[in-house]
Amino acid sequence: MLEIITKFGPTLLEAMGKTLTMAFYSLIFASIIGLFFGVLAVVRNKVCNVIAQIFVDIIRGVPMIVLAYFVFFGIPYACKNIIGFNLTLSALEAGIICLSLNCGAYMAEIIRGGIQSVPKGQMEAARSLGLPYLTSMRKIILPQAIRTMIPSIINQFIITLKDTSILSIIGFPELVNSAKGVVALTFKSFQVWAIVGIMYLIVITILSKLAKVLERRLSYDRK
Amino acid sequence: MIANDNIKISVKSLYKDFGKTNVLNGISLDVYEGEVVCIIGPSGGGKSTFLRCLNCLEDPTSGNIYFDGVDIADVTVDINIHRQKIGMVFQQFNLFPHKTVLENIMLAPVDRKLLDKETARVRALELLKRVGIEEKANDYPHSLSGGQQQRVAIARALAMNPDIMLFDEPTSALDPEMVGEVLAVMKELAQQGMTMVIVTHEMGFARDVADRVLLIADGVIAEEGTPKEIFDNPQNKRTQDFLAAVL
Numbered sequence: 001m002l003e004i005i006t007k008f009g010p011t012l013l014e015a016m017g018k019t020l021t022m023a024f025y026s027l028i029f030a031s032i033i034g035l036f037f038g039v040l041a042v043v044r045n046k047v048c049n050v051i052a053q054i055f056v057d058i059i060r061g062v063p064m065i066v067l068a069y070f071v072f073f074g075i076p077y078a079c080k081n082i083i084g085f086n087l088t089l090s091a092l093e094a095g096i097i098c099l100s101l102n103c104g105a106y107m108a109e110i111i112r113g114g115i116q117s118v119p120k121g122q123m124e125a126a127r128s129l130g131l132p133y134l135t136s137m138r139k140i141i142l143p144q145a146i147r148t149m150i151p152s153i154i155n156q157f158i159i160t161l162k163d164t165s166i167l168s169i170i171g172f173p174e175l176v177n178s179a180k181g182v183v184a185l186t187f188k189s190f191q192v193w194a195i196v197g198i199m200y201l202i203v204i205t206i207l208s209k210l211a212k213v214l215e216r217r218l219s220y221d222r223k
Numbered sequence: 224m225i226a227n228d229n230i231k232i233s234v235k236s237l238y239k240d241f242g243k244t245n246v247l248n249g250i251s252l253d254v255y256e257g258e259v260v261c262i263i264g265p266s267g268g269g270k271s272t273f274l275r276c277l278n279c280l281e282d283p284t285s286g287n288i289y290f291d292g293v294d295i296a297d298v299t300v301d302i303n304i305h306r307q308k309i310g311m312v313f314q315q316f317n318l319f320p321h322k323t324v325l326e327n328i329m330l331a332p333v334d335r336k337l338l339d340k341e342t343a344r345v346r347a348l349e350l351l352k353r354v355g356i357e358e359k360a361n362d363y364p365h366s367l368s369g370g371q372q373q374r375v376a377i378a379r380a381l382a383m384n385p386d387i388m389l390f391d392e393p394t395s396a397l398d399p400e401m402v403g404e405v406l407a408v409m410k411e412l413a414q415q416g417m418t419m420v421i422v423t424h425e426m427g428f429a430r431d432v433a434d435r436v437l438l439i440a441d442g443v444i445a446e447e448g449t450p451k452e453i454f455d456n457p458q459n460k461r462t463q464d465f466l467a468a469v470l
Contacts (some may be wrong), residue, residue: 124280125317125376129331129383130307139334143321 001191008182008192015178016199022092022174023161026099030160033100034107039137041112052108059105064166068098072170091172098167103160110152114145147218154211158204175199229256230289231387231418232277232309237286237296239272239442246272247283248442254387257416261429261436261450265465268440270422274391277420278302278309291386307335310380314392316372318364318379324351325360328379337383350378354408370401374408381412388412390421426470430454438462 041052059067072094079087089097118141126136168177179196183189232254239247246269254260262270275281277288279295279302288296295305319327328347332338338346351357354374356367364372373393380388390409394402406428413419413432423429429436429450436453438446438461446459454470457463 119315119317121313121315121317122319125311125313125319126331127303128278128280128306128309128311128313129379130303130305130335131331132303135334139330140319144319147321 001195004182004186004188004191004195008186011178011182012175012195012199015173015175016203018092018172019161019164019174020203022095022099022164022167022172023157025096026103026160026164027157029096029100030103030107033104034111037104037108038111038115041108042115043133052112056105056108059101064098064102064163065169067102068094068167068170071097091167091170094170095164095167095172095174099160099163102163103156106156106159107153110149110156111145113152114149115141117148118144150211150215150218154208154214158207161204161207162200230254231256231258232420233287233289234277235287235289237273237276237288238284239269239276239281240284246442247276249286250439250442250444252437252444254418254420256418258434259413259419259421259432261433262420262422262439263424263426263429263436263453263465264439264445265461265468269442270439271391273439274389274420274422277389278306278311280311307331307337307383308386310383310385310388312373312376312380312388312390312393314395316364316369316376316396318372318375320364323361323363324356324367324375327364327375328382331379332382335383343382347378347382350381351375353381353411354378355404368401369397370404373397373401373405377405377408377412387418387420390419390423392422392424394423394425424469426454426466438465440465 037052037055040048041056043049062070072089072091076087076089079085115137122140122144123136126140127133131139164174165176168174168180171177175196179192183192186192230253234250234252237247237250238245248269250269250273252260262274264270272281276283276296279288282298283296286296287294290305291308293300293305295302318324319330322330325344325347328350329340329343332343332346333340348357348360351360354377356371356374359367359371359375364375367375377388377393393409394405397405402425406425409419409421410428410432421429421433431450433450435447436450437444438453438457438459440461445461446453446457453462454466457466
């Protein structure tokens with residue numbers, strides 16, 4: 001075990017870095033996508049609501065591994081054969097697109113639920129003062145909604161961080177993919193996968209603790 | 224109709240349906256500058272819906288609402304500009320829980336660029352003094368009593384310097400011992416000449432402060448008159464029944 005750590009530790013750490021990079025960009029884009037579709041789902045406009053619903057239904061209804069193959073192989077193929085345009089996506093780019101869409105759809109649902117959990121009177125009070133809809137949303141509704149959303153959002157972030165491992169199938173050298181390589185070289189499955197498991201565990205535990213702190217900080221009921 | 228400059232808000236045959244339920248069945252009303260109109264009536268009769276139509280929190284199904292010479296019931300009108308001049312106070316206060324009392328009051332005037340931050344702060348403190356709770360300026364709403372919260376809500380509405388104030392059962396969610404402090408603030412406001420439309424169950428207050436009392440039932444104005452006429456000598460059967468039940 002010690003031998004593996006000393007010999008392949010740097011490789012695995014580097015791969016963890018790639019995993020975190022992919023997760024980091026995906027979470028940023030997913031938050032933007034989630035906010036956009038989450039708000040689209042609650043505005044008083046049937047067309048917007050339906051668009052948001054369709055997006056969520058499609059992404060939620062397709063396994064991420066299928067989405068990954070579709071984005072990485074399917075879309076460049078279609079571009080080349082139908083449009084005649086050569087699109088090359090790196091594994092990292094394709095991975096970020098997949099994770100952003102996937103996580104974004106779940107975030108949209110979390111944000112929709114969070115917004116709807118704020119009492120109606122808050123929006124009415126803001127509008128009655130002459131604030132426009134989006135200003136009311138930004139200054140009054142979302143700051144309150146975010147407090148109820150934090151646990152679910154962190155949960156989703158953790159799921160997305162773990163889902164980066166699925167992207168090993170399109171060849172991105174994140175942690176699982178690198179670990180496979182180490183296993184192939186050493187034949188020490190037990191030790192390698194135990195190390196990898198512990199690495200995920202450490203990162204995710206830190207993330208959960210941060211979430212708890214954040215949750216406490218944002219609570220206005222504290223005395 | 225009389226084109227009178229003194230009419231603050233003029234409602235012409237207002238109808239409101241929720242699906243198949245007709246809540247308002249043709250209400251017309253002129254509210255004059257400085258007038259205090261109290262609306263009473265049975266629950267589900269349409270009083271609150273009517274009040275909420277006045278600043279288009281509910282879009283009327285048909286009818287006109289003239290405010291500042293503009294029909295604000297017209298959906299192409301930018302309602303946000305007109306709402307700034309129509310203050311509203313809610314039954315449930317609806318203070319913003321993530322903002323301090325002071326921030327609650329300053330938010331809209333600053334955001335709408337009516338006042339700069341410093342002026343807004345001074346004005347907010349003035350208003351808090353007026354409603355008697357300047358010492359709570361930096362507290363969060365949840366640490367205030369219901370009566371205090373409602374007074375903050377009144378101050379928040381006044382911060383926009385409105386031409387008219389709408390009150391939607393402002394004391395109905397309060398503990399009995401706090402009703403008085405809120406009514407006192409409203410009474411003072413009335414005496415200072417604010418135009419007010421008040422949906423209320425406080426008959427004593429209506430009798431005392433109103434220039435005109437309307438009884439809305441089944442989506443129409445069943446009867447209107449001075450407090451004396453309505454309370455001492457009601458003509459309409461529905462007014463008589465209602466007053467017999469509540470007094």
